[in-house]
Amino acid sequence: MDTAPALRIVIVAPDTLAPDPADAQAWWEAERSRSLRIGLLEGGYNIVAVLPPDVFLPERLAQIQPDMIIVDAESQARDTLEHVVFATRDARRPIVLFTDDSDTSHVKDAIAAGVTAYVVAGLASERVKPVLDIALARFQHEEGLRRELADARTQLQDRKVVDRAKGILMSRHRCNEQDAYERLRKASMDKGLRLADVAQRVIDVADMLG
Incomplete structure (x- = not known):
């Protein structure tokens, strides 16, 4: 039912x-x-x-x-x-x-x-429901595609931010890429923030300090 x-x-x-x-x-x-x-x-x-x-x-x-x-x-x-x-x-x-x-x-x-x-x-009035059912299904499908595209763009942007932050850490701390990533990951876990948010903070501080 x-x-x-x-x-x-x-x-x-x-x-x-x-x-x-x-x-x-x-x-x-x-x-x-x-x-x-x-x-x-x-x-x-x-x-x-x-x-x-x-x-x-x-x-x-x-x-x-x-x-x-x-x-x-x-x-x-x-x-x-x-x-x-x-x-x-x-x-x-x-x-x-x-x-x-x-x-x-x-x-x-x-x-x-x-x-x-x-x-x-x-x-005809009896055909209204099928038309609306199809319209709703189409809308939900398109919204799903829209969300997937937005998520893909966000992931790409996040990756760029993390890569840039790793480069900053590698330069300042004379460490390799894996060590730089682990620094970001640890800060992310300690502060309860997304990795990309921590990376953006690293970039902001580096830009501020020149």
């Missing part, structure tokens, strides 16, 4: 659920938005908030901390998307864009901006 908690979703959307009856386009957008929300609820998702795409969005998202953001955008989706991307720049989350804009020329820009999935209107 699956006991995993439902994903907490924030929908970013203009207020289109009570449009002007004389505005056919607004009514179409309202029906699309209603179908999307029904699909989310039927899929077991937890809609924790529906927020407007305004300047307060970053603060509201920071307070709510959703698992996923759904951008329910009308044909002028670019401004809405810019607000969302800006709001999530420091805390990345999967972003799924549902739009009635059939012009797919913006897809590449949207994906580059951080959108995990781009869905054009017409999606």
Whole structure:
């Protein structure tokens, strides 16, 4: 039995659920938005908030901390998307864009901006969950790759710092590379610091002393 908690979703959307009856386009957008929300609820998702795409969005998202953001955008989706991307720049989350804009020329820009999935209107409510499941899996995969790349860069930088510190110790103490490394390692253990942090301190002191 699956006991995993439902994903907490924030929908970013203009207020289109009570449009002007004389505005056919607004009514179409309202029906699309209603179908999307029904699909989310039927899929077991937890809609924790529906927020407007305004300047307060970053603060509201920071307070709510959703698992996923759904951008329910009308044909002028670019401004809405810019607000969302800006709001999530420091805390990345999967972003799924549902739009009635059939012009797919913006897809590449949207994906580059951080959108995990781009869905054009017409999606039946029962297909919402599979789309979001795939979007979440893709986001998690990409975040894993991003972390691996960041770790590799950190390890490379740490290695450079340690190598430089060893060179300083070898020069000052007339010792070989292994002895210099052991000095760094012992200091690291004694002080409870990362080897690279100890090495950076050695470099900082050497630079200060000239």
